[in-house]
Amino acid sequence: MTANQPSRRTAIGLLGAAPLATGAARAQALRIPDAVRPGGSFDKHIAQLVADDKFSGTVLISYRGKPVLSRAYGMADKEKSIPNRVDTIYPLASASKPFTGLAIVQLAQQGKLKFHEKLGAYLDGYPAETADTVTVHNLLTHTCGLGDPTRDDDISTTVHYSIAEQLAAMRKRLQSQKPAFPPGVKHQYSSAGYEVLGEIVARVSGQTFWDYVRDHIFRPAGMTDSLYYVRPQWLASERFAHPYMYQSDGSRIDGLRNLDKGGSRGVAGTNSARSYIGTGGGNGFSTAPDLVRFAHALLSHKLLNPAYTALYVSGKFPPAPLEGSPPRPGGYESLMAYGPISGIFHDQRVISHGGGIAGGNTNWSVYLDMNWTSAILCNYDLDPADFAAIIDLERRAITGVT
Structure with missing residues (x-):
């Protein structure tokens, strides 16, 4: 296990301890709660999970x-002894929706x-x-009733070896679906709905979905390491x-090197x-610094x-809780926005979004x-309860709630 820490100069600047800091800089430093600083309660919580081999x-x-x-x-790669770094590239799962x-x-x-237009106006x-x-x-709001292909064993165990092959299979699957309930009457998380949105982006823009996101989101935001990478690049x-x-x-086990194996959770x-x-439904790739750049650009x-x-x-x-998810923390209310959870x-x-795959969990x-x-x-x-506890502790640390 490794822990990358800011340099001494960076840490001093961030904590407002520079001897010549201006009054404005000191005032800004006062807004940083102790709980979120290095060595604070949030940092210690993650460190304990690492010590228990529950977080990487x-x-x-x-x-x-x-x-x-x-x-x-x-x-990042145990076989090659490559450690995770602050700028390591991760598959985001649904956090790229x-x-x-x-x-x-x-x-x-x-x-x-x-x-307000119907799907048939575009596809x-x-x-x-x-x-x-x-x-x-x-x-956009997961009120379409089209379901979640990641919960289908037949789909989740299929291996694809080209973009064309995967797209053909996805389109065939999507075009066979009918809403499970009248659209708009309730919320039911739908990765299939976001796959359809990716198809709409491609049809309306005249670019592939991946090229559009690269050219109109990642590049303008300065997200230089973010992309919808293909498996050989990964x-x-x-x-x-x-x-x-x-x-x-x-x-x-390493899921990337063992495509015949699956996870035992979910x-x-x-x-x-x-x-x-990845598709409009998820698994774009990004880094932690790039996600900060995304927030600034937005x-x-x-x-x-x-x-x-x-x-x-x-x-x-209002979103319905995901099956098997722990209860929302006290003091938290949420609604679906047009992609993020608000x-x-x-x-x-x-605003935020999380994601989960076998062998990965993400949240920004x-x-x-x-x-x-x-x-x-x-x-x-x-573990869902461990992940929920991390997010809750982060929220409390940043907002100063004890």
């Missing part, structure tokens, strides 16, 4: 774009699509029950974290490395104008009124 990954908490707590633990939502909102800002080949009833808004580069999937015998047999490339209106930024981050529909934690607005949060951003990227399976 990167943690970055920043204030006004500057790192306050920056840590990396465990191995907000990029899909943002692409849709950008196209709406450009006047190229409408949120061919869907049954009338879907094409004529499901709106773009329904897809396997070949030392920059990537490998997913270490928990097995029923208590061991962990859907039996699931292994996200079997997909050749809030400085480099990605959307102010009006559409507000539309993107504002809550629209929450209020003890009177502070937060942007505290809209406080200038804080956090990224927690892990290449171990985390």
Whole structure:
């Protein structure tokens, strides 16, 4: 296990201890709660999980774009003895869904699509029950009724070896689906709905979904390490974290090198490395520093104008708890926005999204009124209760709630 710490000069500057600090700098430093500083309660909590071999990954908490707590633990690739670093590249799982939502909102800002339009206005080949009833808004807010393919054993155990092969299989699957309930009447988490949104991005923009996100989100935000990488790139580069999937015998294996194996938590047999490339439904790749850059670009209106930024981050529909997820922490309310989850934690607005695969858990949060951003990227399976406790402790540390 390794722990990357800021240099002494950086740490002194961040903690406001420089002897010639101005009054303004000291005032800014006073806004940093002890709980989130190096050696604080949040740092100690993660360190204990590492000591218990329950966490491997990167943690970055920043204030006004500057790192306050920056840590990396465990191995990105155990076979090659490559440690995780602060800038290690991780598969985000569903934590990349907000990029899909943002692409849709950008196209709406450009006047190229409408949120109230039905799916059939943009894509061919869907049954009338879907094409004529499901709106773009329904897809964005998980109120479309199209389900979650990651919970289907047959789909999750299929290995794809090219983009064309994977896209053909995905489109065939999506076009066979019909809403499980009238769209708009309730919330049911739907990765399939976000896969459809990725297809809409491609059709409306004239680019592939991955190229559109690269050109209109990652590059403008300065997210130089973020991309929808294909599996051979993931396997070949030392920059990537490998997913270490928990097995029923208590061991962990490298999912990227063992496509015939699956994780023992969640859907039996699931292994996200079997997909050749991520989709609108998830598994874009990013780093903790790039996610901080994303937050800055979003809030400085480099990605959307102010009006559409507000539309993107504002809550629209109350989400139903995911099956098997622990109860939400006290003082927290949430609504689905157009990609992120829009929450209020003890009177502070937060947008966030998490993700989980066999051998990985991720979460990023942007505290809209406080200038804080956090990224927690892990290449171990985390127990849902342990992950919820990390997020709750982060929220409390940043907002100063005891």
